[in-house]
Amino acid sequence: MEVILLGSSTLKIKGKKASLVVDPKKGVPKQEAVAILLLNKSEFDPSRVSEHRVIIAEPGEYEVSGIKMSVNTNHRGIFYSLNVDNLDMVLANTSTLSSFTDKITGPQVAILNVDSEFDAEAIAAIEPRVVLLYGENSESAIKSLGKMGVMPSKKISYTSDKLPEETQIVWLA
Numbered sequence: 001m002e003v004i005l006l007g008s009s010t011l012k013i014k015g016k017k018a019s020l021v022v023d024p025k026k027g028v029p030k031q032e033a034v035a036i037l038l039l040n041k042s043e044f045d046p047s048r049v050s051e052h053r054v055i056i057a058e059p060g061e062y063e064v065s066g067i068k069m070s071v072n073t074n075h076r077g078i079f080y081s082l083n084v085d086n087l088d089m090v091l092a093n094t095s096t097l098s099s100f101t102d103k104i105t106g107p108q109v110a111i112l113n114v115d116s117e118f119d120a121e122a123i124a125a126i127e128p129r130v131v132l133l134y135g136e137n138s139e140s141a142i143k144s145l146g147k148m149g150v151m152p153s154k155k156i157s158y159t160s161d162k163l164p165e166e167t168q169i170v171w172l173a
Contacts, residue, residue, distance in 0.1 A: 001085040001109075002157040005172040006031065009040070009113055009135050010048075013091075015084040018065035022091065023113075024048035035064045037080060039093050039113055056080075072103055081107070086160040090126065094141070098122040108163055114138040120145055129163045132156065134172035142171055 002014040011022040012031055019033040026045045033049050038057035046055060056062055057078065062069045070081040077096030081104070082089045090107040092100065093115040101122050110128040113135040123131055133141050142150050152173035 001087050001089075001159070002155060003111060003132055003172065004155045005134055005153075009115075011111070011134065011172070013082070013084060013089075013111070015067060018067055020064075020067065020082075020084075021049045021052070022111075035062075035067075037069075037091065039078060039091070040115075072100060074099055079104070087158060090128070094118050094122075094135075094137075097126075101125045108160070109158065114141045118144055128167065130158060130168050130170060132170045132172055138171055138173060142169060145169060 004012040006012055007025055007028040009023050010025050010028045013020045020035050020037055021031050021033040022037045023040050024045055028048050031049050032051045034053055036046060036049050036052050036055045038044055041057050059071050059073045068083045072079055076099045077093055079092035079100045087109055088107045089109040089111060090104055091111045093113045095116045098119045104126045107126060107128050109130045111132045114133050114137040115135050118141040147169045150169055150171045152171045156170050
């Protein structure tokens with residue numbers, strides 16, 4: 001599984017069989033993917049994603065080209081539980097993460113758009129092995145975690161059998 005930063009708040013999650021694009025925006029290079037996932041429904045441009053079969057932004061259980069996902073919403077926002085290439089992941093905005101921690105069970109990877117507030121306790125509560133931070137406030141979130149020397153990267157990849165032993169913070173910028 002590979003996560004690629006396409007723009008400040010646009011990602012591509014690429015599995016062996018299929019890819020997903022999160023929050024495609026104007027100005028982002030056109031991508032091919034089977035589905036579009038929306039954390040922010042107000043500003044997205046579906047024309048930036050070719051070959052997509054579905055736009056997912058509502059609660060429910062989905063399976064698209066072997067990628068299983070569960071989508072939950074509440075008054076604060078949306079979060080996705082995904083399984084891509086046998087990796088259990090959570091995708092959410094940090095502003096909504098704390099309101100969903102009771103629904104999140106043991107993700108290996110947390111992909112978080114640091115859109116505003118940052119709650120380090122919410123991350124500790126879900127105990128992921130890898131925390132991928134991106135978005136406009138990601139640099140300050142890394143500092144608030146006390147992590148020094150975290151270098152920004154545009155792309156990162158993991159396999160279910162090669163995850164770090166201790167929680168790793170990754171900065172996508």
